[in-house]
Amino acid sequence: MTLYTTLDSPLGELLLVGERSATAPGGTALASLSLPGQKRAAVVQDDWTHDPAAFADIARQLRAYFDGATAPFTLECVPRGTDFQQRVWAALEAVPYGTTTTYGAIAAAIGAPRAAVRAVGTAIGANPLLVLRPCHRVIGADGSLSGYAGGPERKRQLLDLEGAVPGAA
Numbered sequence: 001m002t003l004y005t006t007l008d009s010p011l012g013e014l015l016l017v018g019e020r021s022a023t024a025p026g027g028t029a030l031a032s033l034s035l036p037g038q039k040r041a042a043v044v045q046d047d048w049t050h051d052p053a054a055f056a057d058i059a060r061q062l063r064a065y066f067d068g069a070t071a072p073f074t075l076e077c078v079p080r081g082t083d084f085q086q087r088v089w090a091a092l093e094a095v096p097y098g099t100t101t102t103y104g105a106i107a108a109a110i111g112a113p114r115a116a117v118r119a120v121g122t123a124i125g126a127n128p129l130l131v132l133r134p135c136h137r138v139i140g141a142d143g144s145l146s147g148y149a150g151g152p153e154r155k156r157q158l159l160d161l162e163g164a165v166p167g168a169a
Contacts, residue, residue: 003028004044005052007059010066010161011131011154012036015044016055024076026057031078032128035150040126062131068161070097073132080128088123095137098162102141121147137164 007014013036021029034041052059061073081089091109095101107113107120127135130150136158140146148155 002031002045002048003051003054004042004048005050005055005059007055007062009062011150011157014062014131015042016058017042017048018055018058019078020054021076025074026055028054028058029076029078030058030129030132031080033130033132034128035130035154037151038130039149040128041149042128065131066161070162072097075132077129077132081123081126084119085123085126088120089127089129089133092124092127092133092135092138095134097134098164100137100139100159100164103138103147104141106138125149131158134158137162 004017015034017032018028018030032042087110091106103117124135136155
């Protein structure tokens with residue numbers, strides 16, 4: 001069963017989508033976190049169940065993040081994506097709060113050749129868990145705020161919140 005709720009945030013109304021899980025903190029494994037106007041955003045389906053209570057722990061952690069808490073998220077995520085995408089996403093999760101990295105550095109971190117930078121960018125663009133899986137911390141080699149599905153203004157907003165200085169990768 002797919003569950004969903006919305007959550008007000010400084011980025012706009014977030015759409016949280018998940019599934020019940022006996023092992024997840026709070027009982028819900030997160031499948032997607034979408035921003036308004038995001039590329040490839042999840043869209044509520046007729047057979048989904050609106051259940052804000054199922055996302056209480058996730059919502060608490062997100063509110064703490066937007067209030068400036070630097071503690072890592074402790075969530076269970078629904079496994080999705082190809083093996084390559086999962087490797088890229090794991091490398092994203094290793095990028096510390098308040099720092100940035102580059103697409104080339106992510107490629108190197110997963111043992112991919114330099115030529116794989118575009119494939120890494122595509123995998124990052126397919127990340128279904130914006131904010132939580134911090135693709136906003138990945139910047140261009142020249143320090144530009146390139147390629148964020150939520151848009152460059154939201155990427156800047158998240159980096160500012162974290163005190164990250166683009167180019168300090």
